[in-house]
Amino acid sequence: MAEIVIRRPKVEDGDDIAAIYAFDEVVAFTTQLPHRDVQFWRDFYRTRDPEGVELVAEIDGRVVGHLGMILNRAPRRKHVGSFGISVHLDFHGKGVGRALMTEMINLSDNWLNLVRLELSVASENSRAIALYRSFGFEVEGELKMDLFRNGRYGNTTQMARLRLPAGS
Numbered sequence: 596m597a598e599i600v601i602r603r604p605k606v607e608d609g610d611d612i613a614a615i616y617a618f619d620e621v622v623a624f625t626t627q628l629p630h631r632d633v634q635f636w637r638d639f640y641r642t643r644d645p646e647g648v649e650l651v652a653e654i655d656g657r658v659v660g661h662l663g664m665i666l667n668r669a670p671r672r673k674h675v676g677s678f679g680i681s682v683h684l685d686f687h688g689k690g691v692g693r694a695l696m697t698e699m700i701n702l703s704d705n706w707l708n709l710v711r712l713e714l715s716v717a718s719e720n721s722r723a724i725a726l727y728r729s730f731g732f733e734v735e736g737e738l739k740m741d742l743f744r745n746g747r748y749g750n751t752t753q754m755a756r757l758r759l760p761a762g763s
């Protein structure tokens with residue numbers, strides 16, 4: 596099994612990141628649209644949130660996974676973060692998502708001091724839900740007809756992982 600390197604994105608990763616989102620099977624489980632311009636993806640990790648944390652997963656010199664953390668600016672929600680994650684279709688099931696999540700949790704717990712990590716996931720995305728559960732995320736509820744994809748409305752599941760500070 597090839598080594599998975601987790602690092603920050605570089606400008607030259609733009610085409611590899613675009614390639615991850617070139618598959619409808621990947622895009623359908625995000626809030627993005629198919630057929631985005633390559634330049635959109637080249638800029639994506641830089642324009643989303645300059646204060647945010649972006650990670651990529653590299654195998655044999657190629658970026659095959661991308662995770663972006665979104666940090667709250669509202670003063671009373673600074674302890675809350677969320678994230679989006681996508682892995683190239685050819686590399687699903689090879690531990691790339693787990694490697695990205697492991698580093699994101701490390702940053703969240705040990706550097707950003709986040710207490711609550713939250714996300715929305717398509718309710719039929721059993722692979723992602725299993726991955727999140729294995730990192731301590733729990734289901735908090737379900738939003739009906741929340742996300743339109745492939746010609747129909749789908750439900751999304753709200754999940755969160757709490758890391759209670761000492762003394763709380």
Ligand SMILES: CC(C)(COP(=O)(O)OP(=O)(O)OC[C@H]1O[C@@H](n2cnc3c(N)ncnc32)[C@H](O)[C@@H]1OP(=O)(O)O)[C@@H](O)C(=O)NCCC(=O)NCCS
Nearest residue numbers: 621624680681682687688689690691692693722723725726
């Ligand atoms: C969800 C996604 C990020 C997971 O990444 P991945 O690299 O395929 O996942 P991994 O190989 O690291 O697997 C991690 C866990 O997922 C679960 N998993 C993997 N394959 C699975 C499958 N076919 N069915 C159900 N669960 C599965 C397992 O719990 C696995 O844990 P393990 O390491 O103990 O086996 C990836 O499939 C993806 O990009 N999907 C499309 C976009 C998407 O859904 N993004 C998330 C939106 S919220």
